[in-house]
Amino acid sequence: MTAYFFSDTAVLTGRTLRHVTRSMDTIITTVITPVAMMLMFVYVFGGAIDTGSVSYVNYMLPGILLITIASGVSYTAYRLFTDVKSGIFERFQSMPIARSGVLWAHVFTSLVANLISLVIVVGVALLMGFRTGAGVLDWLAITGILFLFTLALTWIAVVPGLSATSVEGAGAFAYPLIFLPFISSAFVPTKTMPGPVRWFAKHQPVTSIVNTIRDLFSQRPVGDDIWTALAWCVGALVVAYVFAMAAYRRKIA
Numbered sequence: 001m002t003a004y005f006f007s008d009t010a011v012l013t014g015r016t017l018r019h020v021t022r023s024m025d026t027i028i029t030t031v032i033t034p035v036a037m038m039l040m041f042v043y044v045f046g047g048a049i050d051t052g053s054v055s056y057v058n059y060m061l062p063g064i065l066l067i068t069i070a071s072g073v074s075y076t077a078y079r080l081f082t083d084v085k086s087g088i089f090e091r092f093q094s095m096p097i098a099r100s101g102v103l104w105a106h107v108f109t110s111l112v113a114n115l116i117s118l119v120i121v122v123g124v125a126l127l128m129g130f131r132t133g134a135g136v137l138d139w140l141a142i143t144g145i146l147f148l149f150t151l152a153l154t155w156i157a158v159v160p161g162l163s164a165t166s167v168e169g170a171g172a173f174a175y176p177l178i179f180l181p182f183i184s185s186a187f188v189p190t191k192t193m194p195g196p197v198r199w200f201a202k203h204q205p206v207t208s209i210v211n212t213i214r215d216l217f218s219q220r221p222v223g224d225d226i227w228t229a230l231a232w233c234v235g236a237l238v239v240a241y242v243f244a245m246a247a248y249r250r251k252i253a
Helices: 004-023 025-048 056-086 088-093 101-127 136-165 168-174 173-184 194-201 205-218 225-252
Strands: none
Touching: 004 101, 004 173, 025 056, 056 136, 056 168, 056 173, 088 136, 101 136, 101 194, 101 225, 136 168, 136 173, 136 205, 136 225, 168 173, 173 194, 173 205, 194 205, 205 225
16 A cells, blocks of 8 residues: 555656746745845845844845745645635546545645755856855755745645635745744844844744754854754654644545
8 A cells, every 4th residue: 555655656756847847937926026126125125234254145045935835835725725716626626546646646746846946046046156164964854844835835825725726826825934033033033123023033943943954054152042943844844744634534525
């Protein structure tokens, strides 16, 4: 049964990946927003923000990477919603394939598409002056955190993708996720924020993730932030997966 799941998921993933490669505009659209933000913040606002000895592009890149992922998973919800409305789920149910493979195909496609987007954004950041002394282990740690974050947000995207009643509704869930980094340490130090906002910024998940990635880029000790970041990512992943599978069972029932 496990062998069938992996083979079926691989075939279905190939199908959804072909859809992405045939419409590269989705990846381009996903990248445009974070790149535009990066250009605006670095060249317009960056000079007014005190980040100490750290260049502003280095300081804000971790937050831009999270925004890139949040933008990307909105298309996962859109693609899943399109499949649901096209009736392809019903056709797959009549075939001898692993049912959960349909969802996992969209999840794996999201991971690949977001990886491409992240590589493009980092490439633009390098052109803008981003530099890091991070070693191989640091990059592996950064990749692992971004992988977990993408996986968690993708399973969150599955829920509206299955349950939304319109295309707009399927993608609208991503707006709060894109906005969340702005109330964190992603763009300005939290110490500059007023009391209640500072408290929220320090205790929301994005801040610990951003701080961890920033420390790894700078080769500084990550401290407890990495455990907080991992706890947020794993916790969100588990909760999102449970709700997504419940929504899927209701959809195919």
